[in-house]
Amino acid sequence: NPTTTESAVVDGSALAGRALAAAGVSHMFGVVGIPVTAVATRAVAAGVRFIAFHNEQSAGYAASAYGYLTGRPGVLLTVSGPGCVHGLAGLSNAWINTWPMVMISGSCDQADFGKGDFQELDQIAAVKPFVKVALKATSISEIPRIVQTALVTAVAGRPGGCYIDLPTDVLHQTISESEASSLLSEAANPIPPQIPDPEITEVEKAVSLLRHAQRPLIVFGKGAAYARAEGAVTKLVETTGIPFLPTPMGKGLLPDTHELAATAARSLAIGKCDVALVVGARLNWLLHFGEAPRWSKDVKFILVDVSKGEIELRKPQVGLVGDAKRVLDLINREIKDDPFCIGRTHPWVESIRKKAMDNAAKMDVQLAKEVVPFNFFTPMKIIRDAISAQGSPAPILVSEGANTMDVGRAVLVQREPRTRLDAGTWGTMGVGLGYCIAAATADPDRLVVAVEGDSGFGFSAMEVETLVRYQLPVVVIVFNNGGVYGGDRRTPEEITGPHKGDPAPTSFVPGAAYHTLMEAFGGKGYCVSTTDKLKSALSESFSARKPAVINVIIDPYAGAESGRMQHKN
Numbered sequence: 001n002p003t004t005t006e007s008a009v010v011d012g013s014a015l016a017g018r019a020l021a022a023a024g025v026s027h028m029f030g031v032v033g034i035p036v037t038a039v040a041t042r043a044v045a046a047g048v049r050f051i052a053f054h055n056e057q058s059a060g061y062a063a064s065a066y067g068y069l070t071g072r073p074g075v076l077l078t079v080s081g082p083g084c085v086h087g088l089a090g091l092s093n094a095w096i097n098t099w100p101m102v103m104i105s106g107s108c109d110q111a112d113f114g115k116g117d118f119q120e121l122d123q124i125a126a127v128k129p130f131v132k133v134a135l136k137a138t139s140i141s142e143i144p145r146i147v148q149t150a151l152v153t154a155v156a157g158r159p160g161g162c163y164i165d166l167p168t169d170v171l172h173q174t175i176s177e178s179e180a181s182s183l184l185s186e187a188a189n190p191i192p193p194q195i196p197d198p199e200i201t202e203v204e205k206a207v208s209l210l211r212h213a214q215r216p217l218i219v220f221g222k223g224a225a226y227a228r229a230e231g232a233v234t235k236l237v238e239t240t241g242i243p244f245l246p247t248p249m250g251k252g253l254l255p256d257t258h259e260l261a262a263t264a265a266r267s268l269a270i271g272k273c274d275v276a277l278v279v280g281a282r283l284n285w286l287l288h289f290g291e292a293p294r295w296s297k298d299v300k301f302i303l304v305d306v307s308k309g310e311i312e313l314r315k316p317q318v319g320l321v322g323d324a325k326r327v328l329d330l331i332n333r334e335i336k337d338d339p340f341c342i343g344r345t346h347p348w349v350e351s352i353r354k355k356a357m358d359n360a361a362k363m364d365v366q367l368a369k370e371v372v373p374f375n376f377f378t379p380m381k382i383i384r385d386a387i388s389a390q391g392s393p394a395p396i397l398v399s400e401g402a403n404t405m406d407v408g409r410a411v412l413v414q415r416e417p418r419t420r421l422d423a424g425t426w427g428t429m430g431v432g433l434g435y436c437i438a439a440a441t442a443d444p445d446r447l448v449v450a451v452e453g454d455s456g457f458g459f460s461a462m463e464v465e466t467l468v469r470y471q472l473p474v475v476v477i478v479f480n481n482g483g484v485y486g487g488d489r490r491t492p493e494e495i496t497g498p499h500k501g502d503p504a505p506t507s508f509v510p511g512a513a514y515h516t517l518m519e520a521f522g523g524k525g526y527c528v529s530t531t532d533k534l535k536s537a538l539s540e541s542f543s544a545r546k547p548a549v550i551n552v553i554i555d556p557y558a559g560a561e562s563g564r565m566q567h568k569n
Ligand code: ADP
Pocket: 096, 097, 098, 158, 159, 220, 221, 222, 223, 224, 226, 227, 247, 248, 249, 250, 279, 280, 281, 282, 283, 284, 286, 304, 305, 306, 307, 310, 322, 323, 324, 325, 424, 425
C-alpha cells in the first residue's frame, strides 16, 4: 500500500521514470513543469534521453515521427491542462498518420479535481478522440503496469497514440524499494500481440489477379515503410516487373530512380491500371479515394493493411489483413512456385516508362533554367544535387510548406526507405522542427535536411535553440517568399476597407532574417539569394553536420496560392 513513512524511498515520479526505462524507452520528448519535472529527471537518471522542447506541440510532433522512424512508441511528456492541450497536436498527428506514440501528462491532485485546481482539466476526456487507450494511474502501484500497457497498445495492430495520466498526488506517493522492484518485474515483458496472417486462399486470389492483369500496378505508402517492407516489395517488383508508385512518404522503399518507378507518370499509372496492389496506404484523398475519374472505374484493388476496419471501409476485390512485410513475403512465396514477369517490352510497362521519361525531360528543362531572383525550382535543383552527393546513409529529408513541399516532392530524390517526413495525411503545417529533432535522435548517423516554407518554419522556429542545445546534425533550409504562399501581392485596388493599412493575411515581414534566429543561439546562419551562395552554404553546412539555418530568399511572386491544392479552396 502507498505510504508516506520515512522507510519509503521510491516516489511516483521515480517509479514512472524507471518503468519507462525498464520497458525499453530510450528517448522522451517534452516540456517540463509542475508536476512532471521530476518524472523527466528520474527518467534521465534511469537512462532515458530527455529532449526538452519549448512547446509541447513540436515535442508531440517529434514523438509521433520518432514512432514512425523506429517502430517503437515515441514518448511525449507534458504538464497538466495547457501542456496536455498543446500535446494533443502530436497525439492527433500520431492518430491520423497511424504512428505509435505515448503521451504522458501530469494532472491535478485527484482530491482537488472539480474544485478549479491549478491547470485542472478532464484530460482523459480531452485525449479520447485521438487515442487507442487512455489510462489514469489512481495510485502509485498502478504506474508500471499502465506504462507497459500503453507502450504495447501503441504498437499493437494498427499503430497509434495512447495516453497516460499521472495525477500530482500519485506522483508524490511513495513505496519501498522492494515494492517498487516487484511492481516493475511484475509489469515487465508483456507478450506483444501478434498480427495474424491472412488466409492463404486470399493470398492466392491476389496473386492470380496480378498474374492475369493487363496493366498491373503496385502502390505502397508509409504503412509499408513503417513495416520495413522494402526488401519484400523490391523482390516483388523485380520478379514480376510490375511498375510501382509510392505515396509521398512511401518514396525510397525502392529508389525513385528505379526503371519501374511510375512516379513521374502518376496520372497515367493510376488512370489506366486494371489491377492495383495497394500496400500500407489508405485510399483517402491522397489517392483520390480509389474512385473514377482519377482511377479507372473497373480497376480491381488488392489492399494490404494491418487494419481490418480500413479494408472493410474500402471494399476491395481482395483484402489482405496483416503486416505489410509478412503479407508481401507470402505473396512472393506464392509466386515463387510459378513465377511470372510482365517484361520490359510489355506495352503497359513501355507506356509508363515513356510517359515518365517525357515528364522527367520536361522537368529537366524547367530545372535547367537558372532563375534569379529565385523561383522554387532553381534552389530546389541545387538542394537535390547537394543531398544526392551525400551518398549513403542518405540524409533524412523533412519537407513542409505549400509550394515548397509540392516542388520538393517532384524534384528531390529519395533513395532509401523512411528518409522522407512530410506534412502527412492531414497536410499539417508546423511539423518540421519537431520532425527534424525526432529524425536526428532516432538515427544519429544520418544528416537531417529540412526544406520548409517560411510559413511552416514559423510555427516552431524557436526549436532551432533545441537543435543547438543538443548539437543535432540538422540543416534547416527556409524558402522565404515573405508569407503563406507568397508575400503581399494585392493590387492597390484590392486594398480597401477600414483596415487597409494592415498587411495581407497571407504576408509576413518581407525579407525576414530567419538565419539570425539560429545565430542568436550560436548556430550557423546563412542568407542566400544567388546560386553560388546557396551551393557554398549547402556544402559547408552539410559537411559541418551542425545546426544551421539557410535563409533562401525567394521571389514573393513565385508561389501559387494553395500550391497544388487550389481545387480544395
Ligand atoms: P500514405 O499516406 O503513405 O498513403 P496512409 O497513412 O494513408 O499512407 O496509410 C498507411 C496505412 O498503413 C494505414 O491504413 C495503416 O493501418 C497501415 N499500416 C500501418 N502499419 C502497418 C503494417 N505493419 N502493415 C500493414 N499496414 C500497416
